[in-house]
Amino acid sequence: MRVVAVQMHATDDKAANLAQAERLIRRAVERERPDLVALPETFAFIGGDRAGREEAAETLPGGAAYELLSRLARHYGIWIHGGSLFERTEGGLYNTTVVFDREGREAARYRKIHLFDVTTPDGRSYRESSYLRPGSEVVAFTLEGVGVGLSICYDVRFGELYRELVARGAQLILVPAAFTLETGRDHWEVLLRARAIETQCYVVAPAQWGVYRAGGERRRNYGRTMVVGPWGQVLATVQDGIGYAVAELDFAYLEQVRTQLPVHRHRRLDG
Numbered sequence: 001m002r003v004v005a006v007q008m009h010a011t012d013d014k015a016a017n018l019a020q021a022e023r024l025i026r027r028a029v030e031r032e033r034p035d036l037v038a039l040p041e042t043f044a045f046i047g048g049d050r051a052g053r054e055e056a057a058e059t060l061p062g063g064a065a066y067e068l069l070s071r072l073a074r075h076y077g078i079w080i081h082g083g084s085l086f087e088r089t090e091g092g093l094y095n096t097t098v099v100f101d102r103e104g105r106e107a108a109r110y111r112k113i114h115l116f117d118v119t120t121p122d123g124r125s126y127r128e129s130s131y132l133r134p135g136s137e138v139v140a141f142t143l144e145g146v147g148v149g150l151s152i153c154y155d156v157r158f159g160e161l162y163r164e165l166v167a168r169g170a171q172l173i174l175v176p177a178a179f180t181l182e183t184g185r186d187h188w189e190v191l192l193r194a195r196a197i198e199t200q201c202y203v204v205a206p207a208q209w210g211v212y213r214a215g216g217e218r219r220r221n222y223g224r225t226m227v228v229g230p231w232g233q234v235l236a237t238v239q240d241g242i243g244y245a246v247a248e249l250d251f252a253y254l255e256q257v258r259t260q261l262p263v264h265r266h267r268r269l270d271g
Contacts (some may be wrong), residue, residue, distance in 0.1 A: 001035045001036065001144075001146060001172075001248070001251070002032065002033065002034045002035050002036075002078050002246070002247075002248055003034060003035065003036045003037075003038065003202075003204055003227060003246070003247055003248075003249055004028040004032055004034040004036070004037045004038070004115040004244050004245070004246050005038050005204050005205065005206040005225045005226070005227055005236070005238075005245045005246075005247075006021070006024045006025070006028065006037065006039050006043075006204060006206050006207075006225070006243075006244045007013070007040065007207055007208075007209050007223055007238040007241070007242060007243050007244060007245070008021065008024065008039065008040050008043055008085075008208055008209070008242060009208070009209050009210035009212075009221075009241075009242050010040075010042065010043055010044070010045065010046045010208055010212070011047060011168065011191075011212045011213070011222075012042075012045060012046065012047045012048030012052050012056075012212065012213065012214075014044055014045045014056045014064070014065075016253075017043060017044050017045060017046075018044060018064060018065060018068055020242070021039060021043055021068070022068060022072065023252065024158065024243075024244060025037050025039075025076075025080070025085065026072075026119040028246070029048050029076045029078060032244075033100070033208050034078060034246065035078060035079060035144075036078065036079040036081060036143070037078060037079070037080050037081070038080075038081035038082075038083065038174055038176065038204050038206045039069075039080075039081065039082055039083030039176060039206055040083045040084075040176045040177060040178060040206040040207050040208045040225070041083050041084045041095070041152055041176040041178045041207075041208060042077065042083070042084055042086070042095065042178055042208070043064040043065075043082070043083040043084070043085065043176075043188055043208075044056060044058075044064075044085045044086075044209060045085070045086060046178060046212050046214075046221075047212040047214035047215075047219065048213070048214065048215075049214075049215050052176070053079075053086055053093065053131060054088075054093070056085075056086055057085075057086035057087060057088035057093050058085060058086070058087060058088060059087070059088045059089070060087050060096065060109070061106060062064045063077055063085075065082070065222050066082075066085070066098060067174075069082045070100050070104040070105075070106075071099055071104060072182050073100040073101065073102060073103075073104045074100075074102070074103055074104030075104075077102045078102060079099065079100065079101055079102060079143060079144075079242065080100045081097065081099050081174055081176070081206075082097060082098045082099065082100065083097065083176040084096055084097045084112065084152050084153075084176055085098070085207060086132075086166050087111070089133075091133060092132070092133045093130070093131060093132050093133065094111040094132060094133055094135060095115075095132055095135075095152060096109060096110065096111050096112070096113065096114040096135075097109065097110040097111075097112075097150050097152060097174075098182045099141070099143075099148075099150070101143075104196065106239070107141060107143070107215045108139055108141040108148075108150060109139070110135065110136070110137070110139035110150035110151070110152070111133075111134075111135025111136075111137070112132070112135055112152040112153070112154070112155065113134055113135045113136065113138075113158075113161065114134070114154045114155050114157070114158055114161075115128035115129045115132055115134050115154065116128045116153065116154040117129050120180050120182040120183060121182050122182050124180075124182075124217070124219065126180070128154075128269060132147070132254075138161065138164050138165065138168065140165050140168035140169055140170050142169070143172075145167035146169060146171050146172055146251060147168070147170045147172070148171075148172045148173070148174065149162070149165030149166070149168065149170030149172070149173040149174070149201070150165075150173075150174055151165070151173060151174065151175050152175070152176055152177070153175070153176065153177040153178060153179065155175070156175050156177070156191045156192065156195060156205075157191060159194075159195070159198060159226060162195050162198070162199050162201075162254045163198075163199070165199070165201075166199045166200075166201065166264065170199070170201055171201055171202065171251055171254055172197065172201060172203075172204065172249065173201045173202070173203050173204070174203075174204050174205075174206075175192065175195070175198065175203060175204070175205040176205070176206050177205060177206070177207045177208065177209075178207070178208035178221050179207060179208075179218040179221060179222045179223045180219070180220070180221065180222060181221065183222070184221075184222025184223075184224065185222065187225065188207075188222055188224055188226075189224065189234065192205050192226055192228050193228055193232045193234070194232075195228075196228040196229065196230055196231075196232050197230075197231070197232040198263070199230075200230045200254065200256070200257050200261070200264070201230055202227070202228070202229060202230060202249045202254065203226075203227070203228040204226075204227050204228075204247075205225060205226045205227070205228070206225050206244075207221065207222065207223050207224060207225045207226075207238075208220070208221040208223065209221050209223030209224075209225075209240060209241065209242070210223070218269040223238065223239075223240055223241075224237060224238065224239070225237060225243075225244070225245050226238075226245065227245050227247040228248075229253075230253070230254045230257045230258075231257055235247040
């Protein structure tokens with residue numbers, strides 16, 4: 001499977017973000033011929049204020065971001081993992097991933113379970129629970145014979161979610177993110193490699209990069225989009241800027257790793 005993980009610099013301008021995403025998807029398809037293109041967390045809108053997030057949110061199915069990805073998946077005959085976007089429901093907003101198959105049909109949907117309520121070392125406060133509801137369902141699905149597990153950003157710190165995804169058949173786990181610069185510098189690569197090693201899965205982590213404004217405050221995303229193999233090696237990455245990482249995923253090699261180091265059979269704790 002050939003995978004492209006896109007690194008974006010999104011802001012609170014939804015139309016500009018969607019145009020950026022479309023350009024990057026088109027470029028990746030024309031140059032790389034991937035099977036799967038994956039976008040970062042909140043690719044359609046990041047930052048702004050509560051009113052801006054409400055306006056940018058979409059009722060699914062439908063909405064500009066949803067329809068764009070469906071159309072591009074169908075046009076190019078590829079799978080598209082839509083990073084995440086704000087989903088509007090009667091109960092409130094969710095941070096939601098939607099995956100589209102080669103026909104442009106919705107194949108999977110996941111709502112972020114763990115919300116980022118944190119004060120970073122620079123003193124900035126992030127309170128996702130002040131405007132988002134947490135999801136409650138673990139989601140794994142099959143992509144042309146490959147088990148795929150879904151997660152979003154802060155989820156990566158909770159290993160129990162990833163163990164459950166493997167229990168549900170995951171061989172590839174997606175981690176779209178908008179990691180802060182402060183946490184990303186020390187934790188991003190370490191966490192991704194740890195999740196890959198302990199699950200013996202490929203981990204594909206498309207990320208947001210660059211400065212954006214939230215509630216009048218200037219914030220910065222770390223970037224460093226990565227694809228990590230089941231032995232924990234970084235197979236591809238994007239440094240600073242807009243772009244993408246591309247990698248070939250070899251699932252015969254993944255099964256070899258699981259056979260030679262059968263940690264899932266050796267596990268003794270069920271909790």
